[in-house]
Amino acid sequence: MPPTTTCKERYPELAANRALFKAARWVLIRDFDFPRTGDGAIAEEPVEGAGFSIGYDTAKGWEGADDARQSLRRRLRFASILGILISRNRTDPSYGRVDLGSSVVPLEQYRLSADTGEVAEATLRVKGEGPGHVPLVIASQFVGDVADAVRTFNQAQTLFQNVYHQLYLEGQNGVGNQTGGNPLTEISLRRLADIVKRLVDDGVRDNDPLLARQILLALGRNISSREDGHASAIDIDLPDLDAGVAVDIVxxxxxxxxxxxxxxxxxxxxxxxxxxxxxxxxxxxxxxxxxxxxxxxxxxxxxxxxxxxxxxxxxxxxxxxxxxxxxxxxxxxxxxxxxxxxxxxxxxxxxxxxxxxxxxxxxxxxxxxxxxxxxxxxxxxxxxxxxxxxxxxxxxxxxxxxxxxxxxxxxxxxxxxxxxxxxxxxxxxxxxxxxxxxxxxxxxxxxxxxxxxxxxxxxxxxxxxxxxxxxxxxxxxxxxxxxxxxxxxxxxxxxxxxxYTDPVAMNAQPTIPNLGLGGGLGATVQDALNRVGLNGLPTIPQA
Amino acid sequence: MHTPRAADVAKRRLSLAARRLGTPDPVPAISELLDLSFDLPVGDARYHDNALTPGQFPLEHSFSELAGESLRLDFEPCGPSASPQSRQLETGRQVRRLVQQAYGSQALHWFDQRSEPWRGAGTPGDARFGAWFGMGVDRDGLQEVKAYYELKRGELDGLPPNLQHAARIAQATLPSLEPVFTSVACGRQQGAQRLYFYNRGDLRLMDLEPLLHRLGIGGQLPSMLRSIGVVTGGRFILPEGSVILGLRDTRKGLEMKLDMLVAGVPDPPSQMYGLLNLLLTERPRSHSAMRRVMQALTPDEVDSPGSISVVSFRVRPDMPARVSVYLRPSGYEQQGRSSTGPGGRETPPPPRSPHSRDPFYPMH
Structure with missing residues (x-):
């Protein structure tokens, strides 16, 4: 059966990353000129009701100067940025903070009127699991993460489009056809980002004549790595310590x-x-x-x-x-x-x-x-x-x-x-x-x-x-x-x-490995001192 | 007044003793472990909560006739707040490192085989102390390195077959014996594992006769009785809490070691050191070695190397009783605190609990 050109798109990670979705959307609206309302706007909710969807049509593709194409590309950009953030495990925009510390951006401070195109507070709250709402808190470091993700996307925009196209085709399961509606295609945004990263790492260019094959190869490797995302796609980079934060946990x-x-x-x-x-x-x-x-x-x-x-x-x-x-x-x-x-x-x-x-x-x-x-x-x-x-x-x-x-x-x-x-x-x-x-x-x-x-x-x-x-x-x-x-x-x-319930004060609580100084140095120094007789021992009285 | 860390005091004492004995300084080899174990100030009361020398600083020196003029020490590693599993793992790590450095891969392989049950996550939740670390250095370098591992109640499964067999004979002959801990020691020529039993109830020394005969060392009973009799001033019944029995399988047959915990003996002879000297006069080389070791262990500021905590007697089929002496070293009391009581009389050390090595006596 040939692939269908229009499918209902589903993104499995979005339901579990609601705060990330809202925070990224807000940062992009504030700092990257994403429209808040209108045709090109990103849906406010990731999955509920009229949730987020790129609305891709394989027959029409990505190119075109009309508003619809531009909106399409903007939604892909947004989805790709989410995928990059998820792939890098930057899924918590608050970085663990529920308080409003010095390095945290409370959204309420940016509440401005709709006339000026700014964001109102009401749209920036995330439903908590308990009753009511909990405010969405964004650490300033997260804003930097989003900017970094935008940069990554811009450097490989065409690759993202091509990979999305391929995942769109591969993800079709034909369920919709049997029920009379549009078929469903399931696209992992994390996988989208992982595959593009692998292609970039491997030096694959967007004009590669075998690009489709390269994408499928990368997809195969991604799937066979037996985990949610290729191991090498998860960066292990040392955390930046925020002001007032003494420990960090990866x-x-x-x-x-x-x-x-x-x-x-x-x-x-x-x-x-x-x-x-x-x-x-x-x-x-x-x-x-x-x-x-x-x-x-x-x-x-x-x-x-x-x-x-x-x-x-x-x-x-x-x-x-x-x-x-x-x-x-x-x-x-x-x-x-x-x-x-x-x-x-x-x-x-x-x-x-x-x-x-x-x-x-x-x-x-x-x-x-x-x-x-x-x-x-x-x-x-x-x-x-x-x-x-x-x-x-x-x-x-x-x-x-x-x-x-x-x-x-x-x-x-x-x-x-x-x-x-x-x-x-x-x-x-x-x-x-x-x-x-x-x-x-x-x-x-x-x-x-x-x-x-x-x-x-x-x-x-x-x-x-x-x-x-x-x-x-x-x-x-x-x-x-x-x-x-x-x-x-x-x-x-x-x-x-x-x-063992009494708390113990930790003399040292390192959060990163101690490069090259693991225990051998003290003994070496001591040994050297012993050799030259400078170990500070008192003179032994002669019997 | 600044109170030094106990680790620094221990290092200084060890280096000094090594220089006096003419052995290499053991401190560089165990510096990290000493820092880890004795990070608190000297005299800190938290040190007293230990299973090696309850109520005292958890470090012992010893003299063994069979080791000659060597500097030997045992201590409870990792400090007073460490868990038993932590001690087991750290002891295993340190012993493995020293064995590999001093004796090579074959010795390490032997140690790994014998110590495997205690180098993983199998420490029982009700363990009391986990492990102790021991080592000895003589003029040629590292003479022996040893790990003492606590045993689970009734556990014999992790032991080598010969030792298991000997243990079963011992328990069948003396039902009051309960396995407490085991030591795995590596020396230059060979390694050896010893199993220690706690004796529940009083021990009549003559009750050892059937056990010694069944182990093939019955011929050495008279020499053991004589040695114990001299050191204890003629006491032939040792009360509960004063005896630890050790069995070791050697190439020359089974070796039995009887540790007499001095604190568990009521009214021990005040001149025990003199009696030990008397016992060793018939073996001049041992006598001289003991005096040298005791002198080396005596800090400048006091006139005694410490108090005797354990006296051990070892017999083998080819060897009559030989003596080891364990010392609770002086010099680890809090500085500035007088060690003399009213009237200038020395304050007696707090009594050692007769249950100190009872595996089932609560520590806390």
Whole structure:
């Protein structure tokens, strides 16, 4: 069936990025001459009612000097800027601030009359989840982000048009045809920005005779990267510290550590070692598996070994991200603070939740819980730089592959077990020196990674030093359940929980890696001093 | 008056002792760990909350007949507010680094195998202290580096098979024994793992006879009884809280070590150091080594290296009882605070809890 020239366009990210939509629209109206009203105006709401849509028609294309074409190109510009911002994870225009600090632009200050073409306050409020409205706050840094996105778009405007065209065609699903209306096409704005960035990075020009092929190739790579957007499309750039802000948290970094944690717990459960053992048995013909998809999975796993992190590399990453004492001995930046910060956060939130159900005086406050959360999130953010994100992407793929491989019916039958966890227990007990407590490590993996993801989601709010606005730990039932589950499965008694609820002053709370000075310098200097006898020791009295 | 950090005091004391003993200075090798562990001012009361030397500064020096004139120390790492898991991981990291630097990859591989259960996220939630760090240096450099790991209640699974077997024999023969912690030590020539038991209830030394016989070291019971008798002034029943038994599998057979915690012994002989000297006079080289080590550990400003906290007796099939002495070093009290009581009499140190190494006695 040939592609339809006009479709109803849907943008999956918009519903979750309402504040971003409104804030970007406002900045573009204020600083980039986007009309507020009239034909060329951007819809006020992203999805509700007459929500935002570019209204592209493949038969007519982008070119043309008439008003309709100009409006079309302006809407594409707006959508592309949103995609760039989402791709760069600049989705929170307030940068975690709910107060109106010195570096924040409260929109109310820009309320002007409609006669002058300026923006009225009423249009600049975003619906909150609770009753009423919450004011939209824009950090001045966000204005800079938008300007940067505009610059990016301007440098590759034609590429954006071509990529949008291709995504428009690829996204058609024909649903509308069956119901008599226009067919639907679903276009990810993040993907739009990611693909253009990849094309620019690869030096593809908009007059490339094979441009359509190049776009499809980039699209294929984007889809096969098994994540929402190619890993390299997410910038890891050091955050600018705002005035009065002492800590900063990069939510992507924190989320990456969640996957590392998940993998580390399963590695401790010997999941990876079991996969290697099963592969060995397969190689030596010990498994009664012949030509089948189950056998193919094991074969693929075996052949793909050279493209995966080795065990030593994985363990080094666990050491760097989570402080586990494994992997490379010479690592300069092990996360030695993680175990303490982790148990402090879990203990504080647990006790806070228990206190809320008690009539006794609370032993911990919301501020304490928020501090514990922020300390942990800052720590994870710091140790999530560098290879962590990319390792996380790979490790989640490895866990998925291993699980698929081991839960194949033929493999389970070969070892006489009913599911993958029984298989891990059995192979561990028979060949790997004993089985671990599978329930413990599975719970730790699942609950622990969900707890870290919660921190990642709430990173902007935790980074704000204005106070615990916006986080009500008592209503975070999923988080509390995960924490209680983790504490229960590790056998943590109440007395231990109470011991770790007192806040601890952090001497140093770095938010970026310490380049090249990781611990070796002090010893080197000391060694040099010792050699020349200048270590300040008193003279030893002669006996 | 400025109160120095305990880490700085410890570094200065260690460097001084090393120079007196003629060993390399151990401070550069463990400087980072000392900073991490003793960042509070010397004399800070928070140090007292520890499981190695409860109520005291968490660092011990020791002399071992088998180690000669070496500078040995054990301490609880990471400071008083650290979690047990944090101590386990940091101890593992530091020991691995030193083993790799001093002894190479094979030794590291051995250590990794033995310590794997305690280098991950498997620390139980009810752990009390997690781990301790120990090391010794002699004239040739790093003599030994050691990690002590707390065991889960009743846990023997992470131990090597021979040690598990010996542990089961020990528990079957003396049901009052409960595994408390294990040490994994790497030396120049070999590594060794020891399992420590807490003895619940009083221990009649003669009750050790069947255990020693079953472990193949029954022939050394007389020498052990004699040594303990000399040091304790003829006491042959050690009360609860005063005994830790250690078992180690060596190439020459099983080795048993009996740690006598002095604070758990009622009315210990006031001249215990003299009695130790008396015991060692028959082994002049050991005697001389102990005196040298004690002198080296004595700071200039006081006249004693500290007080004796533990006396250990080791026997093997080919070796009669040999002694080790653990010291709670002086010089870590808060400066400016007098250590003498009214009338010029020295204030006795706070009593060491008889439950100090009881794995199930609450710390807080």
């Amino acid at each position: 939510s992507d970094n924190v989320a990456a550590v969640a996957a590392i944690y998940f993998s580390a717990m399963l590695e401790e459960m010997k999941l990876h070692a079991v996969a290697e053992t099963v592969t060995e048995h397969f190689m030596t013909g010990m498994l009664p598996i012949s030509r089948s998809t189950d056998g193919q999975r094991i074969y693929d796993w075996m052949r793909g070994a050279r493209d995966r992190f080795s065990e030593l590399e994985r363990r080094s990453i666990y050491g760097r991200s989570l402080g586990l004492a494994m992997g490379s001995v010479g690592d300069l930046m092990p996360n030695r603070e993680f175990p303490d910060l982790w148990i402090r956060f879990l203990s504080t939130v647990s006790l806070l939740a228990r206190d809320s159900r008690s009539t006794n005086t609370s032993k911990v406050s919301v501020e304490q819980a928020k501090k514990a959360a922020r300390d942990l999130a800052v720590n994870l953010s710091l140790h999530g730089y560098g290879v962590t994100h990319f390792a996380a992407v790979e490790m989640q793929g490895v866990v998925r592959d291993v699980k698929e491989m081991l839960e194949a019916p033929e493999v389970l039958r070969a070892y006489g077990v009913n599911d993958v966890w029984q298989l891990v227990d059995r192979v561990s007990a028979m060949y790997l020196g004993g089985a671990m407590n599978g329930v413990r490590y599975r719970t730790m993996a699942q609950n622990g990674s969900r707890i870290i993801l919660w921190l990642a989601r709430n990173a902007p709010r935790l980074a704000s030093v204005a106070g615990p606005h916006g986080i009500d730990f008592n209503t975070e039932t999923a988080l509390i359940n995960d924490i209680e589950g983790w504490l229960a499965v590790t056998g943590t008694p109440d007395s231990t929980v109470e011991n």
